[in-house]
Amino acid sequence: MNKKNIENIKSQMRRGVLEYCILCVLDKNDAYASELIGKLKDARIIVVEGTLYPLLTRQKNQGLLTYRWEESTQGPPRKYYTLTDKGRDLLHEMDKAWTEIVETLDILRK
Template structure:
């Protein structure tokens, strides 16, 4: 793996949890669809990453799930945020905004400037 690819992967890693919670916050969703949504946003995540992450978040009380039957295959686990998860997500939102500000300060860049 090249330096660049590795560093890009490192950057992605840090925000996975935040992105996945954000996606779930928009409504009940099951893992395979989360992967699709992430892919749409150009954030590749694989099953071996997602399942343990969801379990970790559930055990932390941030997520809950219920089984819903599918008409094409086995039942699916639909995840949703708990109340704790919602407030946690708000804090991550703040963290993210602060991080963007901090990084842009070191880079002296205004990435989203409008003229």
């Protein structure tokens, strides 16, 4: 009951920064969807496929990302996503927004 509450809160917080996290990860290296899910899971940002795929499509349609197909040595071809210049610009805006929120909460909590 209470545990459910806490999980709900955590996921709500994570949601707010999900798009930010994706751009962060892609800023370092191109990646394909399944790979991204793994990396975000490692970073304790839980994401499921049904969330990530529509999100990537949205970001692509906003011109933040592009993709290319690449053959894999094992398994079906992979769709590698890359940050565009526009995506990088937005990432920097997100950095600012994030910093601002962290500062705000520091004040609220002090």
